[in-house]
Amino acid sequence: MNLTTAVAELKGVGPVLAQKYTKLGISRLNDLLEYYPRRYEDYSVITSTNSLRPGPVTIKARVVSASGRYVRRGMHITEAIASDEHGSVRLVWFNQPYREKALKKQQIYFISGNYELGRGRFSIMNPSVELATDMPANVARILPVYRETKGLDSRQIRKDLLQVKDMICSIEEPLPKWVLSQYALLPLKQALLQIHFPETTRQLEEARLRLSFDEVFRLSLASQLNKQEVKQENAISIPFDEKLAQLFVKHLPFSLTDGQRISIWKIYQDIAKAQPMNRLIEGDVGSGKTVVAAMGAIMAISKNHQVALMAPTELLARQHATTLYTLLKPLGYDSTVTLLVGSMTTLQKKKARAAISSGKAGLIVGTQALIQDDIDMRSLALIIIDEQHRFGVEQRKTLMAKAGHMPHVLSLTATPIPRSLALTLYGELDITALKDKPAKRQPIITDIIFPGDKMKIYEEIERELSAGRQMFMVCPSIIDSDSLETISVETAYKELTEGFFKHRRIGLLHGKLKNEEKQSIMQKFLNKELDILVSTTVIEVGVDVPNATVMVVRSPERFGLAQLHQLRGRVGRGDHQGRCYLLIEKTDLPLSRLKALVSSNDGFKLAELDLELRGPGAIYGTAQHGALDLRIANLADVTLITKATSAAKAFISKKEDLSAYPILEKHIKKIMRVTNLN
Ligand code: ADP
Ligand code: MG
Numbered sequence: 001m002n003l004t005t006a007v008a009e010l011k012g013v014g015p016v017l018a019q020k021y022t023k024l025g026i027s028r029l030n031d032l033l034e035y036y037p038r039r040y041e042d043y044s045v046i047t048s049t050n051s052l053r054p055g056p057v058t059i060k061a062r063v064v065s066a067s068g069r070y071v072r073r074g075m076h077i078t079e080a081i082a083s084d085e086h087g088s089v090r091l092v093w094f095n096q097p098y099r100e101k102a103l104k105k106q107q108i109y110f111i112s113g114n115y116e117l118g119r120g121r122f123s124i125m126n127p128s129v130e131l132a133t134d135m136p137a138n139v140a141r142i143l144p145v146y147r148e149t150k151g152l153d154s155r156q157i158r159k160d161l162l163q164v165k166d167m168i169c170s171i172e173e174p175l176p177k178w179v180l181s182q183y184a185l186l187p188l189k190q191a192l193l194q195i196h197f198p199e200t201t202r203q204l205e206e207a208r209l210r211l212s213f214d215e216v217f218r219l220s221l222a223s224q225l226n227k228q229e230v231k232q233e234n235a236i237s238i239p240f241d242e243k244l245a246q247l248f249v250k251h252l253p254f255s256l257t258d259g260q261r262i263s264i265w266k267i268y269q270d271i272a273k274a275q276p277m278n279r280l281i282e283g284d285v286g287s288g289k290t291v292v293a294a295m296g297a298i299m300a301i302s303k304n305h306q307v308a309l310m311a312p313t314e315l316l317a318r319q320h321a322t323t324l325y326t327l328l329k330p331l332g333y334d335s336t337v338t339l340l341v342g343s344m345t346t347l348q349k350k351k352a353r354a355a356i357s358s359g360k361a362g363l364i365v366g367t368q369a370l371i372q373d374d375i376d377m378r379s380l381a382l383i384i385i386d387e388q389h390r391f392g393v394e395q396r397k398t399l400m401a402k403a404g405h406m407p408h409v410l411s412l413t414a415t416p417i418p419r420s421l422a423l424t425l426y427g428e429l430d431i432t433a434l435k436d437k438p439a440k441r442q443p444i445i446t447d448i449i450f451p452g453d454k455m456k457i458y459e460e461i462e463r464e465l466s467a468g469r470q471m472f473m474v475c476p477s478i479i480d481s482d483s484l485e486t487i488s489v490e491t492a493y494k495e496l497t498e499g500f501f502k503h504r505r506i507g508l509l510h511g512k513l514k515n516e517e518k519q520s521i522m523q524k525f526l527n528k529e530l531d532i533l534v535s536t537t538v539i540e541v542g543v544d545v546p547n548a549t550v551m552v553v554r555s556p557e558r559f560g561l562a563q564l565h566q567l568r569g570r571v572g573r574g575d576h577q578g579r580c581y582l583l584i585e586k587t588d589l590p591l592s593r594l595k596a597l598v599s600s601n602d603g604f605k606l607a608e609l610d611l612e613l614r615g616p617g618a619i620y621g622t623a624q625h626g627a628l629d630l631r632i633a634n635l636a637d638v639t640l641i642t643k644a645t646s647a648a649k650a651f652i653s654k655k656e657d658l659s660a661y662p663i664l665e666k667h668i669k670k671i672m673r674v675t676n677l678n
Pocket of ligand 1: 285
């Protein structure tokens with residue numbers, strides 16, 4: 001037997017159990033070793049029954065009686081009495097009828113649970129129990145609890161791991177020695193032993209630190225290596241033309257914010273180099289990222305190079321094309337702005353393609369299809385990506401193969417990236433934050449609205465609409481589904497058109513509509529031919545409707561904080577005060593998350609909070625890539641992140657050869673493949 005042996009080969013594990021292991025993602029012994037406990041029951045500190053205090057407790061006591069009965073409405077309750085030499089205590093389980101039979105009377109157990117007041121008396125509620133004879137003699141132990149599946153519980157997993165225990169000492173160390181000593185880490189085999197068989201909480205903490213470090217170190221190293229790889233390629237150097245920059249600024253109807261100035265300066269420094277830029281500008285909605293992008297673009301265009309700007313939707317691409325046309329007009333570069341999107345007519349597309357391949361098109365605006373499409377860019381120097389975090393190395397290389405050089409990449413995003421993710425997952429990007437906003441904009445007023453107050457709010461909204469303003473209503477889904485108790489656009493649209501707002505002009509927008517339909521509805525809303533737009537999150541990013549002042553979000557608990565913050569940024573972009581109503585449909589949900597949105601207008605803070613509460617996958621939708629398959633590391637742990645990223649950077653600066661560490665190399669290659677995909 002070795003670590004690649006199937007679990008089915010273990011003693012006592014037949015095909016049935018093996019099947020259940022597969023359900024947990026475990027097929028080989030090394031999978032079992034990497035199946036870290038979900039939590040632990042601490043039997044290492046035993047309290048006597050006469051000194052119990054409310055909270056989690058563990059006792060060692062004899063079960064003297066146990067009986068179960070059904071109480072009202074089918075609820076079952078099991079009560080038992082456990083005694084030690086100091087006294088006795090009541091144990092209570094709800095809806096676990098098997099407990100009565102399972103408890104062996106007059107046997108001594110370790111009993112672990114919460115000591116609390118229930119039904120008028122203090123009891124240990126829903127405790128877990130372990131027969132003292134099942135525990136190693138005399139040693140109070142910390143027992144790992146694993147994620148279980150029906151028919152395969154932690155007790156079984158612990159038993160099977162015991163058979164693998166001896167193999168752990170043959171596990172090779174994936175990390176360089178200097179990393180272990182510099183960061184005071186346990187060797188991997190020691191950490192695996194201590195995570196599954198801890199004897200003290202200290203051992204447990206050491207093991208956790210080492211295994212978490214591994215996960216973050218790999219993410220960080222993969223991203224640093226991506227950065228390295230890009231740095232080694234050639235890009236077109238675009239020299240800084242001060243006169244041109246000044247001329248551009250002179251024609252703006254406003255003066256730049258400090259944040260805009262700094263970002264633009266950084267971009268100019270980056271693109272003047274013959275190494276590809278990979279910079280991300282993150283700034284809240286309305287912070288003025290488009291102007292920054294335009295100033296980058298104009299430098300390249302003026303030197304007869306091409307710039308491709310890619311937006312996540314056609315709607316946005318069209319809006320960007322219009323904005324950029326206006327911005328570039330005073331300098332005479334407006335004729336180089338070329339839109340290329342799927343919904344254009346064949347003739348329009350043909351003309352656009354011709355302009356692109358002749359080089360007449362300097363600033364090409366479209367969706368991501370721009371680069372997937374077989375378009376012949378004559379001299380693509382810069383790619384600007386709106387609302388996408390990452391543009392993969394592979395994608396750049398595809399372009400490089402065509403152009404002979406790698407384009408500079410400038411990404412723009414309104415979703416702030418918490419520091420920990422910036423260092424790990426997005427470590428290959430140079431990030432600049434646009435923290436200040438154009439001065440006159442007032443923060444949006446946000447309120448949580450309970451179902452009973454809906455009509456009152458609708459009346460307030462009606463006054464806004466009568467004053468000529470417009471409103472967005474955003475819902476989490478297109479159609480109702482039974483499994484999710486949320487309001488769909490379909491339901492909301494019906495409610496408004498047949499109810500309180502039936503005299504209003506209402507449009508319906510969602511992702512299932514054809515592009516031309518979406519286009520025409522959005523255009524109508526922009527032209528003020530509609531008062532209300534009921535929509536899914538397709539309007540989330542970038543769309544600018546200065547006359548819209550009200551944002552109503554239905555079932556807001558279905559959205560992430562960063563997403564809600566972006567949504568409310570859609571309104572109040574003109575001269576009038578913007579308002580956001582979070583219309584909850586059910587009152588029994590915890591409101592603390594939504595309350596953060598009411599009290600804070602800081603997108604960065606909200607993203608940090610979201611990361612803590614819901615994990616990175618929920619914010620960035622990256623979970624499906626598997627790159628974030630973190631089993632033990634917590635990306636909100638700043639100390640851990642700092643250590644692991646500095647180790648990854650040291651690995652690079654020491655010019656370590658990855659192939660000297662084959663196990664590490666395997667992991668890293670896998671992550672790099674994933675994170676390159678975008
Ligand atoms: P976002 O960062 O969300 O992409 P935009 O680039 O769309 O923001 O800018 C939002 C609005 O703010 C636009 O109407 C733009 O003209 C305006 N704007 C940009 N920069 C400034 C500035 N420095 N002062 C005043 N208004 C500005
Ligand atoms: Mg924008």
